[in-house]
Amino acid sequence: MTPFASHYALHVLAAVLWVGGMFFAWMVLRPAAVAVLQAPERLRLWAEVFRRFVQWVWIAVAVLPISGIGMWHLRFGAMASAPRYVHVMTGLYLVMLALFLRLVLLQLPALRRAIEGQDWPAGGAVLGKIRALVGLNLLLGMALIAIATARPEF
Ligand code: HEM
Numbered sequence: 289m290t291p292f293a294s295h296y297a298l299h300v301l302a303a304v305l306w307v308g309g310m311f312f313a314w315m316v317l318r319p320a321a322v323a324v325l326q327a328p329e330r331l332r333l334w335a336e337v338f339r340r341f342v343q344w345v346w347i348a349v350a351v352l353p354i355s356g357i358g359m360w361h362l363r364f365g366a367m368a369s370a371p372r373y374v375h376v377m378t379g380l381y382l383v384m385l386a387l388f389l390r391l392v393l394l395q396l397p398a399l400r401r402a403i404e405g406q407d408w409p410a411g412g413a414v415l416g417k418i419r420a421l422v423g424l425n426l427l428l429g430m431a432l433i434a435i436a437t438a439r440p441e442f
Contacts, residue, residue, distance in 0.1 A: 292362045299355035302348040303436075306384075307429035309341055314426055318419065331411040334418070335399055342392055349385060356381075372442055373435050380432045387425045391418065 289297075317337065321330050356377070364370040395418050402411035 292359060295355040295358040295362065298351050299359065302351040302355070303429070303433060306345055306348040306352075307426065307433060309344065310422055310426040310429060313337065313341070314419070314423055327408045327412060328406075331399065331403055331408065331415060334415060335396070335403055338391075338396055338399075338418075342396070345388060349388065352381060353378075371439070373439055377432060377436055380428055380435075384425050384428050384432070387421055387428075391421055395421065 321333055325333060360367070360370055360374060364374070395414055398414045399411060399418065402408070402414055
């Protein structure tokens with residue numbers, strides 16, 4: 289396996305893990321939880337789901353720029369000589385990272401506090417914000433993968 293191929297494999301695996309996980313949470317687990325669980329159980333389920341998912345996303349968040357910059361160096365050399373879609377990918381990664389940090393540092397602690405205090409209306413409000421944030425990050429991630437694979441020449 290060439291150095292480029294190993295970077296490429298890690299990069300795509302990390303993208304699949306992060307974006308695929310958000311797709312599953314938003315499109316599959318969320319409606320299933322609404323259909324089956326009452327508010328207290330649903331909030332506890334999401335706190336536990338995010339506690340586990342976030343650990344994997346931290347890995348993806350680290351692997352994506354390391355492998356991405358490695359491929360950038362191996363394929364295109366200087367930063368400025370890479371095609372525009374690679375610059376767009378890097379910019380969108382930073383936006384996705386900022387949204388992920390907002391989730392981890394602000395919204396998940398607020399969700400845990402609401403659960404500990406058994407304040408279900410407050411927990412429901414935080415969960416609504418988390419849903420919007422993860423939905424936005426999912427759209428960004430899917431757009432990013434579409435751009436990365438289509439390699440548009442803009
Ligand atoms: C600092 C962040 C990132 C950098 C520097 C970066 C850089 C790169 C580079 C240099 C390539 C190879 C392009 C080519 O060979 O034409 C690539 C491919 C790819 N990147 Fe990224 N990337 C970053 C973040 C992301 C993120 C956040 C995602 C998705 C969530 C992503 C998804 C992909 C995919 C799916 C490919 C494969 C495209 C293909 O060859 O079909 N990247 N990236």
